[in-house]
Amino acid sequence: MSWKSYVLGAATVAALLASTACEPGATAGSDDAKPSDQPSATNSATPGGTASATPSGSSGDTGGSDGNGDGGNGDSGTIAACTGDDLAVSATKEPADSKEARHLLLTVQNAGDKTCNVYHYPYVKIGDAKGTTPVIKDSDPDSGKPVTLAPGDEAYAALLVAGGAMDDYEANSITLTLHSSRLGSKAGDPIDVPMPVDTLYADDGQLVTYWTTASGYALDFITSK
Incomplete structure (x- = not known):
């Protein structure tokens, strides 16, 4: 090579x-x-991508909480006080066949289409009395709680027209004024109560009870007087 x-x-x-x-x-x-x-x-x-998803989930949770809060709104469960426009009012002798109209049963019936409350006791004025009828404080059946009336329901207060005291007088009218929720307050104008007899013979010993749904309970406070 x-x-x-x-x-x-x-x-x-x-x-x-x-x-x-x-x-x-x-x-x-x-x-x-x-x-x-x-x-x-x-x-x-x-991590930036992960962080952007986290607030979105939190925002959704907050929205859910707000929804629950709205569902539990106290206003939706509030029961209004009854007014004269809601009630049918009557007065009857007790017992019905008695000759004297000394013991009366005052009845208010919810004639409206919504549930409402009556509070404490009625302010009652018999005839031309200077003041309203004193209340029997021990007759409060439920420590100041209102009586709740669904449509058609009734509440009762017993009225002693004459208790055997001095200064008797004739009366041709009865009015009642409703309480508002605060004890000692008044709600609305006086309501005329239909007379069970033409003339009542009242005196300074008159008394009235708190509202109750048991008519017998209310009458027990005055029938012995």
């Missing part, structure tokens, strides 16, 4: 070796696998 052939053969081998050594380097430096491309996948799960 001539020296020229040897040189050419060596050059060929060297070229082949150089080509083989360059192949891995070319793969590492390929545009398809550059390190700069790797964070693009990681960015889709950055």
Whole structure:
């Protein structure tokens, strides 16, 4: 072999070796696998993305709480006080066949279409009396709680017209005024009560009870007087 052939053969081998050594380097430096491309996948799960979802859930929870608050609104459960427009009022002798009209049962019936409350006791005025009839304090059946009347329900108060005291007088009218929720307050104008007889013979010993749903309970406070 001539020296020229040897040189050419060596050059060929060297070229082949150089080509083989360059192949891995070319793969590492390929545009398809550059390190700069790797964070693009990681960015889709950055903490920023998670944080943006958290307030959204919290806001939804707050909305739910507000909804519950509205559902429990106290106003929706409030029962209004009865007014004269809501009530049918009557007075009857007790017992019904008695000759004297000394013991009367006052009755108010809810003639409206909504439930309402009557409070404490009625302010009663018999005829031209200067003041209203005193109340029997012990007759409060439920420690100042109102009597709640659904449509058609009744409440009762017993009225002693004459208790055997001085200063008797004739009366041709009875009025009652409703209490509001606060004891000692008044609500609305006086209501005319239909007379059970033409003329009542009243005196300064007259008394009235608190409202109750049990007529017998109310009458027990005056029938012995």
